[in-house]
Amino acid sequence: MARVVSERADVLPALGEVFREHGFEGASLALIGARTGLGKGSLYHFFPGGKEEMAEAVLAEIDAWFTHEIFAPLRESKDPRQAIAAMLQAIDAYFRSGRRICLIGAFALGATRDRFAARVDGYFAAWEEALGQALMRLGHRKKAAVALSEDAVAAIQGALVLARARNDPAIFRRALARLGDRLRTV
Amino acid sequence: MARVVSERADVLPALGEVFREHGFEGASLALIGARTGLGKGSLYHFFPGGKEEMAEAVLAEIDAWFTHEIFAPLRESKDPRQAIAAMLQAIDAYFRSGRRICLIGAFALGATRDRFAARVDGYFAAWEEALGQALMRLGHRKKAAVALSEDAVAAIQGALVLARARNDPAIFRRALARLGDRLRTV
DNA sequence: GTCTATAGAGTGATAGAC
DNA sequence: GTCTATCACTCTATAGAC
Known part of the structure; x- marks a missing residue:
C-alpha cells in the first residue's frame, strides 16, 4: 500500500476550494476525496468529526491567515495609512481580484451560519x-471609525457577491479602488 | 382524499423561504414537501423539472417583484430623489431589516450561480x-451614476451578508442609512 | 511488536426522480 | 409510494516507520 505521508494542514487548501466551489452541503465526501487525493480512511483519520470538522479546520486556517496578515498589521502598524493600503492590496490578492469568494461570507448566508456561528461572527x-x-489612529473619532470600518467590510463582501454574480472581476477591483479613496479621507 | 386546490404560484413563497434558509443543495424534497404541504406527486406535477424548476420559478418571481416594485419606479419616476428614498424603504421592508437574506445573492456565491447564471446576472x-x-436624472454624470449605483447595490448585498453573519439586523439598517446619505449627495 | 497513514468495501439512511 | 443513486460515515485490512 502506497504511503504518501501527508498531514492535516496539507489538505486544507484543497478542502477550502471544494467548500468554496460547492458549499458545505454540496461538498460531498466523494468530491472531497477526489480533490484532496485522499481516501475516506485518510480523511476520517485526519478529521474524525467528518465534514463538520473539515470545514471547521478550513475556517480556522482562514481566520489565522487573516489575523496574521490583515488584522495584526492594522492594529499594530505605526503607519495606519500604509497599513490600510496594505490591507487593500492583500485583500485583492487573497480574493484573486474577485474571482474567489469569501468562504466565511458564503457560509454566513446559508444554513451553515448557525453551525459555525462563532467563527463567522468572530471573523467579521x-x-x-x-x-x-487603524482608522482612529488615522485621526477619525471613534464613532466615525466604527461606521467607516463596518461600511468597508460590507463593501468588500458586497463586491465579492456582485463580482461573482455578474462574473466580472473588474467589479471587485473598482470597489476596492473606491474603498481606498473613502478610507484615505479623514 | 382531501383536494385542496392550489396552483404553482401559491407555493412559491414557501418555496422561496426553504431555499433561503437551506440553500439549493440543502433544500431537500422532504423539507420542501413539509413546508409547502405538498406531496412529491403534487410538486412534480407543478414543477416537472424538479428542484431546478422550483428554484427557477422562485427566482423569476423575485425578479418580477423587483422589476415592478423597485426598478420600474427608479426608471420612470418624475422625482428621482423620491424614487431612491422609496427604493431604500422597499428594500428595508423586503429584507426585513436584514433578517432576510437575498436569495439571488446567496445563489451567486454557490455552485448554483452557473445553473441560474442568466437570472443572477440579469437581476443585478x-x-x-x-x-x-435615477441618479443621472438627479444630476450625476453618467460615469458617476454608474459608479454610485454599483457601489449602492454592493453595499446592500454586503450589509445583508454582515447582518446575517453577525446576527444583528441593526447592521443592515445602519448601512441603509449611510447609503441614503451617499445617494442624496449630488 | 506499535503506531500512523492509507485504501476501500460495506453500513443504513436519504436523496431526487418519477 | 417506488425506484436507484448517492450520501456521510464505519470498519477492517495493510503498508511501512519506528
Whole structure:
C-alpha cells in the first residue's frame, strides 16, 4: 500500500476550494476525496468529526491567515495609512481580484451560519475592530471609525457577491479602488 | 382524499423561504414537501423539472417583484430623489431589516450561480441600470451614476451578508442609512 | 511488536426522480 | 409510494516507520 505521508494542514487548501466551489452541503465526501487525493480512511483519520470538522479546520486556517496578515498589521502598524493600503492590496490578492469568494461570507448566508456561528461572527468582528483601530489612529473619532470600518467590510463582501454574480472581476477591483479613496479621507 | 386546490404560484413563497434558509443543495424534497404541504406527486406535477424548476420559478418571481416594485419606479419616476428614498424603504421592508437574506445573492456565491447564471446576472444588471438612471436624472454624470449605483447595490448585498453573519439586523439598517446619505449627495 | 497513514468495501439512511 | 443513486460515515485490512 502506497504511503504518501501527508498531514492535516496539507489538505486544507484543497478542502477550502471544494467548500468554496460547492458549499458545505454540496461538498460531498466523494468530491472531497477526489480533490484532496485522499481516501475516506485518510480523511476520517485526519478529521474524525467528518465534514463538520473539515470545514471547521478550513475556517480556522482562514481566520489565522487573516489575523496574521490583515488584522495584526492594522492594529499594530505605526503607519495606519500604509497599513490600510496594505490591507487593500492583500485583500485583492487573497480574493484573486474577485474571482474567489469569501468562504466565511458564503457560509454566513446559508444554513451553515448557525453551525459555525462563532467563527463567522468572530471573523467579521475582528476585521471591523482592527480596521476601526487603524482608522482612529488615522485621526477619525471613534464613532466615525466604527461606521467607516463596518461600511468597508460590507463593501468588500458586497463586491465579492456582485463580482461573482455578474462574473466580472473588474467589479471587485473598482470597489476596492473606491474603498481606498473613502478610507484615505479623514 | 382531501383536494385542496392550489396552483404553482401559491407555493412559491414557501418555496422561496426553504431555499433561503437551506440553500439549493440543502433544500431537500422532504423539507420542501413539509413546508409547502405538498406531496412529491403534487410538486412534480407543478414543477416537472424538479428542484431546478422550483428554484427557477422562485427566482423569476423575485425578479418580477423587483422589476415592478423597485426598478420600474427608479426608471420612470418624475422625482428621482423620491424614487431612491422609496427604493431604500422597499428594500428595508423586503429584507426585513436584514433578517432576510437575498436569495439571488446567496445563489451567486454557490455552485448554483452557473445553473441560474442568466437570472443572477440579469437581476443585478437591472438593479444597477435602473438606479443609475435615477441618479443621472438627479444630476450625476453618467460615469458617476454608474459608479454610485454599483457601489449602492454592493453595499446592500454586503450589509445583508454582515447582518446575517453577525446576527444583528441593526447592521443592515445602519448601512441603509449611510447609503441614503451617499445617494442624496449630488 | 506499535503506531500512523492509507485504501476501500460495506453500513443504513436519504436523496431526487418519477 | 417506488425506484436507484448517492450520501456521510464505519470498519477492517495493510503498508511501512519506528
